[in-house]
Amino acid sequence: MLAQVRTYSLYGLEAVPVTVEVDVSAGMPSYTVVGLPDKAVEESRERVRAALKNAGLPYPQGRVVVNLAPAEQRKEGSHYDLPIALGLLCAQGVVPQAGLEGVAAAGEVGLDGELRPVPGAVNLALGALAEGFRLLMPAASAREAALIEGVEVYGPQSLRQVVEFLTGERALEPAPPPDAVEALEAVPDLLDVKGQAKAKRALEIAAAGGHHLLMVGTPGSGKTMLAKRMPGLLPLLGREEALEVTRIHSAAGKFAGGGLIRTPPYRAPHATISDVGLIGGGSVPKPGEISLAHRGVLFMDEFPEFSRDALEVLRQPLEDGTVTVSRARASFTFPARFLLLAAMNPCPCGWFGDPERNCACTPAQRMRYAGRISGPLLDRFDLVVEVPRLTPEELARAPEGESTAAVRERVLAARERMKARQGKLNRELFGRALRQHTVLSPSSEALLQAATKRLALTARSYDRILRVARTIADLSNSEPIQEAHLAEALTYRRSLG
Template identity: 65%
Template structure:
């Protein structure tokens, strides 16, 4: 007898429907899964057999064939365990085949028949809401999936619970969206940082316009402290942005659902030993990397030149296009990666070139090689470079208190409101005609920036980035037009020779 259930395959962050066809027919006992399953899915045969028997349900002594359609789509992971098991039971008339219609099912089976959570519950619920289907998931995934408006989600603890629900013997309660647990107030305050006025100003400009920032300074100068205070300056995500971020973290298996939609912009700070796949995404089973987990938030790369050259160069595409494309033999996966890059580096290998108190022990050649780890094309995608000098003990004790994050955040929010009202997006995303329209220059400012471009040898990309930063400086000042002062500030942040 033939039974059909429906599940999904995760392709990037999108849930693609997969029809699970189960045929139980007379013949020598066998259990075959076809339709391009990966190793984890091929092993579902043993998990399903043991889970069904240990749940007190009969497992057929017959020939079982499971087909996952479409057959040319690679299927990965253990989320097909539950739909296969339910299909086997329905093919024996132990479950009404009609009950499997209009339900998207996913879940990993333990050998005792209990259900373990799977990645991508939010993505599955989004697909179910689009097609008007119910969702049957492990109980641990139910609250996560219930975050999606319009999704009817049922959570089962065991295989027997799922069977009882579908047969009508013991219907499961409809899962309601959880009350979000308020996040702990762990945001750090700029008030903690003494001095470093130039670094704070550069951080404010970068956060307001969504620009990429590189901080250069000796160890202990406060570069990491500044970067860690960026989340306290960022505005909260809109619902559409929160949904976009949440589905990425769900696909990576990083959600519990109890925190609700992720309304706080993500902040990711991987160590410089992170692998290329860990940073960009990929692997034998493609997963979102740090650049995608930082989507609509901040990616902080400390010790910037210490990251592998290959990883740094692969940053160029997402920095420019806001997406990561991972090509494999059987599929091409695309992940969103519209993040803001904050980075920090020492001025030389020993870290003390230009320091007021400690002499540098590096040769000019060593400094040049160190700075050369960052290629010209990569630096061309950095909007602001700021020097963060290490303060002496006397300077630290005499430094006047700075502004709290709340005050700076107020200016950032007002600047963002001006940007969104004018063009509907952050200044860092302005392109082509939109950039020309919203960063129009008068005769004086145009002559100034042309002269600066000739003097500094700016590329076309660099020239556009100067205009975007100047537009942000003007927005922070509440000025409708870009003046020479705004352009001068933007030009002063352009990358120069980092070895001098």
């Protein structure tokens, strides 16, 4: 007897419909899975066999063929367990085929017949919504999938409950969505950082305009402390942005539960991460760290210690806001519009320029260290700021700075001015729009031309200075860009050589 069960396969962030076809016929007992399954799908045979037996449900004695259609697409993951089990039961007449009409299923089964959560529940629910199907998932995944409005998601605890639901013996209520979390998560306050007024100012400008920031300073100067306080300066995500971010984290198996992710993500990968871990990958690619930081902050400490390949793959996402991962069978595009915060020491030993400790590095070593960051990558930072180490005396004398709440208020006001004027952040101004919204006075134009020659600015750096000056003017509630705004923007351009 032939049975069919609908499920979905995750390709990037998209849920692609997959039909699980199960044929049970007379013959020597055998079990074959076709349709490009990976190892996890092939191993479903033993999980499903034990789950059916321990749940008191029959397992067919005969020749079993499971086909995952369409056959040319690679299938991976344990969420095929539940539709395969239902197909086996339907082929034996335990579950009527009519009961599976308009129903999609996804979930891993334990050997005891309990259902276990699977990644990508939000994306699978979007697939079911597109087809108008109801969705059966493990209870832990069902609440996550219920974030998607318009789709009925049921969360049974076990395989036995699924069978009773499909045969009409048990009633299940649709899973309720988790409680929405609207407030910012607890983040450290800028008040905790003593001194470093210029670095705090750079952090404010970066948060307001979405500009990428590189901090250079000796060990213990406060670079990491500053970076951890950046998410508190950013606005909460709107519903569409939150859904986009939640989909990414769900597909990567990083969704921690609760409502839509409203707080800007903060990701801080270690310098030993591979380029695949950073941009995404796998036989069926999953999002990497730069996509997990979408609409949030990516902090890369010890920036030159990252591999050259990992650093260079950042160049295209920093410009385009997306990353494309190509494989033999398909290409996948993930969103990656993040704010990059990077931190580095001024030299390999870390003490070059420190007033109290001597640097042990030669000029050649310092040049090689700085040379680990290519010119084109360095050119993509809108702001480069020095973060010097303060002495105990300087820390004691440092006045108390502003709180995160006070700075965030200015950031939000500046962003509102940007959106009212041009409908986007200043970081996203290019070409004609950039020229339209960054008109300079004759004196400001003369200052910028002189700086371009003296600093040997590239065309990209020239435009970045204009964007930063536009943001500084917005923070000052000034529509025209004054000479002082441009002068401050120029102070955030420096060489690492």
